[in-house]
Amino acid sequence: MTAVYLFSEALNAAQIFAIYQLGLGYKGTFKFKAESDLFLAEHHKLLLYDGKLSSAIAFTYNPRATDAQLCLESSPKDNPSIFVHSPHALMLQDVKAVLTHSIQSAMHSIGGVQVLFPLFAQLDYRQYLSDEIDLTICSTLLAFVMELLKNSIAMQEQMLACKGFLVIGYSLEKSSKSHVSRAVLELCLAFSKYLSNLQNGMPLLKQLCDHVLLNPAIWIHTPAKVIYIYILILFYYLCCFCA
Structure with missing residues (x-):
């Protein structure tokens, strides 16, 4: 399972391709270059971490950000909220949070x-x-x-x-x-x-x-x-x- 993002503005092709380079395991908010251990080209880093993507996140959910049966909304705190009530999503009764690790993380642990x-x-x-x-x-x-x-x-x-x-x-x-x-x-x-x-x-x-x-x-x-x-x-x- 990967993260889900909704942006408040349309992304261009270059931004979409740069996000694609992060892979399915990415669960950040495009704020810090060091949050991903992947090797990225400099022009991709510029597109990802210039602040435009981060500030355009309307909401995002990912399988790491959970609390009991809640899937927590994880967009940057400075971004304006589009929700009238609580933004956190309630998981279905039989759904359980599962934490996965990349192969690099698993190798580091052993x-x-x-x-x-x-x-x-x-x-x-x-x-x-x-x-x-x-x-x-x-x-x-x-x-x-x-x-x-x-x-x-x-x-x-x-x-x-x-x-x-x-x-x-x-x-x-x-x-x-x-x-x-x-x-x-x-x-x-x-x-x-x-x-x-x-x-x-x-x-x-x-x-x-x-x-x-x-x-x-x-x-x-x-x-x-x-x-x-x-x-x-x-x-x-x-x-x-x-x-």
């Missing part, structure tokens, strides 16, 4: 992104009731870690502080090179491009390049097709850099 690192050391473990090794686990884990980092500035800082890519790179060095597939290469390249476009992404990008993307001990024994693509991409980036 120790942060580093709780996933030991899984990279178990890539060569055989599957339960099987003698085979699942070669897709590495790319799945890596995709999950990178998705967490994309959606959380706090986790990016955590990853940098605990030298996460150093740990992941070491695990990839020690495991079978069959895990280092084309999918893993494409994930690393896509994330490096993402970090290069971040204002404060250079330290984490350097860590990714030093310990994973440009670590020869990881890539030298990978399948021939992966090495071929890897070398082509390196030459491409080298040519772009020299140009």
Whole structure:
């Protein structure tokens, strides 16, 4: 369940798109930039937190703001009320408030992104009731870690502080090179491009390049097709850099 908003004036397309970037889990009132842990472009932040959206909220309800069977109206106190009587909504008899947390919040509660690192050391473990090794686990884990980092500035800082890519790179060095597939290469390249476009992404990008993307001990024994693509991409980036 997500929040419901009614605005006292029509929103333009840019404002609607900026609100969409906040996702279904957003339950704030567009007042403080720090209320969302998501990485947002500066022009989206400007649209969301310039005060226009906040002052235009006629009413808003969200599943967090509850008191017994009441769903509390949560618009900013300075906004004029459109209600003659109490603005709070009464929930139906069998409805109960349920509090949910984002995956980033859940990860923080059990120790942060580093709780996933030991899984990279178990890539060569055989599957339960099987003698085979699942070669897709590495790319799945890596995709999950990178998705967490994309959606959380706090986790990016955590990853940098605990030298996460150093740990992941070491695990990839020690495991079978069959895990280092084309999918893993494409994930690393896509994330490096993402970090290069971040204002404060250079330290984490350097860590990714030093310990994973440009670590020869990881890539030298990978399948021939992966090495071929890897070398082509390196030459491409080298040519772009020299140009």
